[in-house]
Amino acid sequence: SQELEQSPQSLIVQEGKNLTINCTSSKTLYGLYWYKQKYGEGLIFLMMLQKGGEEKSHEKITAKLDEKKQQSSLHITASQPSHAGIYLCGADRRGAQKLVFGQGTRLTINP
Amino acid sequence: DVKVTQSSRYLVKRTGEKVFLECVQDMDHENMFWYRQDPGLGLRLIYFSYDVKMKEKGDIPEGYSVSREKKERFSLILESASTNQTSMYLCASCGSGARADTQYFGPGTRLTVL
Numbered sequence: 282s283q284e285l286e287q288s289p290q291s292l293i294v295q296e297g298k299n300l301t302i303n304c305t306s307s308k309t310l311y312g313l314y315w316y317k318q319k320y321g322e323g324l325i326f327l328m329m330l331q332k333g334g335e336e337k338s339h340e341k342i343t344a345k346l347d348e349k350k351q352q353s354s355l356h357i358t359a360s361q362p363s364h365a366g367i368y369l370c371g372a373d374r375r376g377a378q379k380l381v382f383g384q385g386t387r388l389t390i391n392p
Numbered sequence: 393d394v395k396v397t398q399s400s401r402y403l404v405k406r407t408g409e410k411v412f413l414e415c416v417q418d419m420d421h422e423n424m425f426w427y428r429q430d431p432g433l434g435l436r437l438i439y440f441s442y443d444v445k446m447k448e449k450g451d452i453p454e455g456y457s458v459s460r461e462k463k464e465r466f467s468l469i470l471e472s473a474s475t476n477q478t479s480m481y482l483c484a485s486c487g488s489g490a491r492a493d494t495q496y497f498g499p500g501t502r503l504t505v506l
Contacts, residue, residue, distance in 0.1 A: 290432070314494060323396070323482060323497035369434060371495075379425075379450070380495060384434040 284308070285372055287383035294360055295391050302355045302386045304370035312373030313353045314380065315344050319366045327355075327368075357388075365390045395419075396498040398483055404504045411470040413501050415483030422488040424466035425450075425495065426458065429480040441466055442488065473505045 286305045294300050304313070312331050316324040328337045330346035330353060337344050341358045357364055367387050371380040399414035417424065423442050427435040427450075437450030439458040447458050455477060459467045466485075470477055480502050484495040 285434075287434075316497075321480075321500070321502065323499045324484075326494040326496070329494060371435075379437065379440065380435075381437075381451075382427075382434040384432055 284381045285370055285383035287368075287370060287386050289386060290384065291387045291389075293389045293391060296361060297359055300357050300360055300388070302368050302388070304353045304355070304383050306351050306372060308351070310346070310350045310353070310372045313344075313346055313350075314371040314373075315353070315355055316369045316371065317366050318369060318385075324369065360390050362390050362392065364388060396483060396485055396496050398481075398498040398501050400501050401499060402502050402504075404506065405470075405473050406506050407474060409470075409473050409505075411473050411503065411505075413468040413470075413481055413483075413503070415466045415468070415485075415498055416464050417466075417485040417496070418464065419485065419487070419496070420463065421485040421496075422463075423486045423495075424460065425484040425486075426456075426466065426468045427482045427484065428452070428477075429482055429500075435482065438468065473503075475505050477503065478505045479503060 288303050314329050315327040318324045328344045333348040333350045335346045343356045346353045367385045369385045370383045396417045425440040426438045429435050436452050441447045441460040457469045480500050482500045483498040486495045
């Protein structure tokens with residue numbers, strides 16, 4: 282089983298709609314990273330969260346880490362075609378920056 | 393900007409061949425990582441290195457080895473490629489201590505073993 286579970290695994294939304302991707306762990310997260318990947322390419326760093334209750338935003342993307350530091354959500358407002366891709370959450374396993382990743386969420390934006 | 397480059401974007405090899413995947417970073421990062429990415433499984437850590445000539449096994453090291461002779465270069469070696477090693481391979485690097493932030497990823501190498 283995955284240490285990090287992402288849901289949904291796949292998401293299709295109409296352009297302009299809002300959406301949320303979740304990342305859940307059974308263990309306390311010491312650092313939670315969100316990345317975006319365009320098909321067949323490397324990962325692009327979006328945001329990092331460390332403190333319980335922390336929330337960060339960049340343009341139309343907001344990420345939150347819950348108080349217990351076991352769940353994070355990524356919310357996109359007024360989605361655009363440029364938001365399409367695979368979103369991955371990664372968690373710090375303490376020490377040497379070793380990250381464990383969720384299985385990814387494939388986001389498709391329909392015009 | 394941090395740049396992590398990988399030697400090939402696409403590679404096709406035959407079963408039993410020895411395969412070298414090269415990764416170079418230009419940010420003087422101490423830590424370097426090799427992952428493979430498969431549908432439904434996300435990224436899984438194969439090996440990582442926290443210094444020149446230092447290496448540690450990740451979650452799935454079987455069938456792989458690595459080499460780090462210079463700080464900027466981290467190589468992944470498939471001694472005898474097998475079809476179950478067909479995958480997307482991603483290299484990453486990051487700083488340590490006060491310079492530790494996110495991992496920076498290369499563009500990936502899609503390896504097909506026939």
